Amino acid sequence: MEDLTAGAAPPASGIDPGRIELYRLMARLRAFEKRAYDLFLQNLVKGTSHLGLGQEAIAAAYGVAMRADDYTFCTYRGHDHTLARGVPMAPVMAELLGREGGLMGGKGGSMHLTSVAHGMMGSYAIVGAHLPIAAGAAWSAQVRGSGQVAVCFFGDGATNIGAFHEALNLAAVWRLPVVFVCENNLYMEYTPIEAVTAVKHPAADRASAYGLESILVDGNDADAMLDVARSTIGRARDGEGPSLVEAVTYRHGGHSRADPAKYRPESEVQEWFARDPVLLYRTALEAAGAPTELFTAIEADADREVDEATEIATASPRPSVSIIDRDVWSDGGSAWRN
Amino acid sequence: MTEKNLVTAIRDTLHDEMAADDRIVLIGQDVGARGGVFKVSEGFMTEFGEQRVVDAPLAESGIVGVAIGMALHGLLPIAEIEFADFIHPAFDQILSEASRMRYRTNGDWGCPLVIRAPCGGGIHGALYHSQSIEAFYSHIPGVKVVMPSTPADAAGLLHTAIADPDPVLFLEHKKCYRLIKGDVPDAPQTTPIGLADVKREGTDLTVVSYGYELHRCLDAAARLEEDEGIHAEVVDVRTLAPLDMETILASVRKTARAMVVYEDNRTYGAGAEIAATIAERAMFDLDAPIVRIGGPDIPAMPFAAALEHYYMEPEPDHIFVGMRDLAHF
Ligand SMILES: Cc1ncc(C[n+]2csc(CCOP(=O)(O)OP(=O)(O)O)c2C)c(N)n1
Ligand SMILES: [Mg+2]
Numbered sequence: 001m002e003d004l005t006a007g008a009a010p011p012a013s014g015i016d017p018g019r020i021e022l023y024r025l026m027a028r029l030r031a032f033e034k035r036a037y038d039l040f041l042q043n044l045v046k047g048t049s050h051l052g053l054g055q056e057a058i059a060a061a062y063g064v065a066m067r068a069d070d071y072t073f074c075t076y077r078g079h080d081h082t083l084a085r086g087v088p089m090a091p092v093m094a095e096l097l098g099r100e101g102g103l104m105g106g107k108g109g110s111m112h113l114t115s116v117a118h119g120m121m122g123s124y125a126i127v128g129a130h131l132p133i134a135a136g137a138a139w140s141a142q143v144r145g146s147g148q149v150a151v152c153f154f155g156d157g158a159t160n161i162g163a164f165h166e167a168l169n170l171a172a173v174w175r176l177p178v179v180f181v182c183e184n185n186l187y188m189e190y191t192p193i194e195a196v197t198a199v200k201h202p203a204a205d206r207a208s209a210y211g212l213e214s215i216l217v218d219g220n221d222a223d224a225m226l227d228v229a230r231s232t233i234g235r236a237r238d239g240e241g242p243s244l245v246e247a248v249t250y251r252h253g254g255h256s257r258a259d260p261a262k263y264r265p266e267s268e269v270q271e272w273f274a275r276d277p278v279l280l281y282r283t284a285l286e287a288a289g290a291p292t293e294l295f296t297a298i299e300a301d302a303d304r305e306v307d308e309a310t311e312i313a314t315a316s317p318r319p320s321v322s323i324i325d326r327d328v329w330s331d332g333g334s335a336w337r338n
Numbered sequence: 339m340t341e342k343n344l345v346t347a348i349r350d351t352l353h354d355e356m357a358a359d360d361r362i363v364l365i366g367q368d369v370g371a372r373g374g375v376f377k378v379s380e381g382f383m384t385e386f387g388e389q390r391v392v393d394a395p396l397a398e399s400g401i402v403g404v405a406i407g408m409a410l411h412g413l414l415p416i417a418e419i420e421f422a423d424f425i426h427p428a429f430d431q432i433l434s435e436a437s438r439m440r441y442r443t444n445g446d447w448g449c450p451l452v453i454r455a456p457c458g459g460g461i462h463g464a465l466y467h468s469q470s471i472e473a474f475y476s477h478i479p480g481v482k483v484v485m486p487s488t489p490a491d492a493a494g495l496l497h498t499a500i501a502d503p504d505p506v507l508f509l510e511h512k513k514c515y516r517l518i519k520g521d522v523p524d525a526p527q528t529t530p531i532g533l534a535d536v537k538r539e540g541t542d543l544t545v546v547s548y549g550y551e552l553h554r555c556l557d558a559a560a561r562l563e564e565d566e567g568i569h570a571e572v573v574d575v576r577t578l579a580p581l582d583m584e585t586i587l588a589s590v591r592k593t594a595r596a597m598v599v600y601e602d603n604r605t606y607g608a609g610a611e612i613a614a615t616i617a618e619r620a621m622f623d624l625d626a627p628i629v630r631i632g633g634p635d636i637p638a639m640p641f642a643a644a645l646e647h648y649y650m651e652p653e654p655d656h657i658f659v660g661m662r663d664l665a666h667f
């Protein structure tokens with residue numbers, strides 16, 4: 001993975017460099033998602049998209065803790081997870097815009113980011129579909145003895161579909177090197193998760209059904225996330241089998257861009273905004289002695305990176321329609337039969 | 339008569355049906371407090387209560403399975419699938435259970451279930467919010483598949499689907515939701531399932547279509563008449579299963595030229611069934627080979643606007659060109 005700690009200002013002495021790296025990554029994700037939102041408002045991004053604003057600590061902590069050849073599987077809410085694997089911003093931004101320079105040449109868009117070269121094995125839009133697939137990737141790593149770990153992110157809503165339970169059971173039976181990370185942002189689209197789930201904690205309360213430890217973590221506490229990320233990945237890598245993590249968090253915006261999220265009580269929204277993970281982490285690092293200039297530099301770097309990515313992405317041409325029937329099969333695809 | 343768009347016609351019909359018959363239960367993700375992704379059931383939960391408007395967990399197989407159980411025991415469930423692309427976890431329940439119930443009980447038990455699913459492309463939905471699913475389900479004997487393309491048909495067919503004693507998959511093209519407007523009779527309408535409708539009369543060729551493509555065919559037919567004086571007859575199948583071949587064949591016998599247009603990817607699509615039946619039953623009435631226009635054979639709708647546009651409305655307009663060439667054949 002590229003060195004995400006590289007930047008203008010040196011980290012403050014006495015602080016775990018991993019923490020500074022984590023903050024830098026979170027700041028980059030935050031800057032990217034804010035820009036993505038701006039581009040939607042300018043109608044440069046067509047269709048819908050699901051932002052990770054407010055949930056950055058989870059993807060970033062795992063991004064920092066993962067090895068370059070580990071696997072990430074995530075959902076349509078996957079910009080953060082993609083960038084956290086070191087995928088450069090420009091092709092991600094270009095993909096949101098549906099441009100030729102996009103990560104998948106414009107074929108996929110916001111919801112389907114994939115970069116096999118970065119171990120980013122896909123953003124899946126059929127809820128639950130990727131959990132067994134992640135288990136299969138972990139199986140392969142186990143058989144090959146490669147020491148790779150698969151990390152699979154999904155929402156609270158996904159815990160109610162069959163594929164979740166199938167994947168958890170078989171991963172536990174086969175002691176696969178996979179970490180299942182439930183990002184519980186309290187809502188399954190517009191419906192509070194508690195209204196449609198038999199237990200209070202949709203993932204943690206079900207871990208025991210698969211013989212797994214119940215792991216509940218504050219998904220907005222970056223240090224806590226980093227600890228959990230390191231320990232669960234470590235367990236998987238050491239052959240100790242799968243983990244199921246429930247990270248409680250909150251999205252700043254609506255489910256997707258068309259959603260003003262009016263169904264959430266104002267007090268709840270206020271409470272969670274006060275617990276913004278980026279803000280909390282900055283405060284924690286400052287308390288630990290990190291100088292203000294460090295944050296100023298990190299944020300300026302992130303903004304510059306996003307500006308450059310936006311420039312490259314918007315300059316990228318629209319894809320040629322000739323790619324529409326390519327890569328259907330390995331031999332190139334079907335010629336149009338019309 | 340009131341002018342409405344397609345989604346409002348569905349909303350109003352659903353509302354009136356629920357008000358008239360308390361056996362009707364609506365179940366699906368976000369259908370309750372939110373009123374559904376497309377706001378079809380907005381306010382229903384308050385009006386009809388949580389027993390009849392049920393917010394379901396994210397579990398399509400469970401939703402359809404539960405609806406089948408309700409249907410077998412005195413209720414009239416309507417299961418809403420948020421986007422047709424997400425119905426497939428429930429395929430097994432529909433294929434293996436709902437469709438066979440009447441057959442395997444030798445007629446003792448039926449499954450009066452409606453499954454509503456918004457389908458189709460053209461709204462920048464990309465790979466997983468654009469799918470056409472009618473061919474998979476029309477292949478299943480025991481399931482009825484309905485796809486209205488006008489507000490009046492949507493109202494009439496939804497009314498009939500709810501009353502129908504068998505499972506009905508009710509497909510709603512999302513692009514038509516707000517785009518297509520039309521007069522809807524104020525009293526409940528009964529539009530039979532299994533009856534096609536001639537949406538435009540003509541003498542020179544027959545164009546068979548449904549869904550959003552139907553409107554593109556009507557548009558092309560109008561231009562063809564204006565530009566070249568060619569009169570295309572446009573038949574809206576409205577129901578894919580059972581398919582009203584009599585209306586289609588009557589039109590084909592009159593015009594001696596037939597074309598089938600559908601958005602789903604072309605191979606093994608609904609057009610194959612229609613074209614094959616025309617060939618079987620009206621071959622000697624034809625003056626030209628049957629023309630079949632479907633979407634490209636690719637696994638999903640690509641995201642980039644240029645690619646989606648090419649899928650949905652290629653230029654030059656292949657429907658218009660196809661009609662003209664067929665008329666001149
Ligand atoms: C199988 C399936 N059913 C329904 C949907 C529609 N849908 C997309 S996201 C979503 C809610 C998912 O909630 P959650 O798992 O909590 O993830 P979040 O969006 O909150 O990150 C739903 C119902 C889908 N994509 N796939
Ligand atoms: Mg959620």
